[in-house]
Amino acid sequence: MKQSFLFINCDEAKHICDKAQYGEASSWERVKLTIRLAYCRVTQSYSSKNSKLTESIEKAEVKCLKAEERKKIENQFKAELAKQQQNN
Template identity: 60%
Template sequence: MKKSVFFISCDEAKHICDKAQYDEASSWEKFKLSVRLMYCNVTQKYYKRNKKLTKVVKSSNAECLNPKEREALEMKFKKELSKH
């Protein structure tokens, strides 16, 4: 079966969707994704959930550990693991 230029698989669409959320997708990939979004309900739902997740993560005020805190936590973790 010949692979179509415009029609992509659901897995490929999900991958392009992830790339598009972080502005890493090319114009051609975005076009192929938009074609897929016109007819695939599964891809539409994935796209909406992915978009919502990205928005929530960007708007959150999550604080990450700085490298020194992370290293100290890893050392404590390894120390506790070595006890057992």
């Protein structure tokens, strides 16, 4: 099947949707995605869920461990694991 330069399939639309969510999609890709969104309920649903997920992650304000904190916990875990292995 010959691929159209204007119409895209669902998989390509999902990929462009992901890129658009993070500002990485070109203007031409956004045009093709907009056309796809006009008639495809699957792509509309994916886009909506993708937006909600991104919004939820931004609202979560997740705090990550610093590298030294992570290393400290890892060392404590290894020490406890070594103790358990010596006891068995």
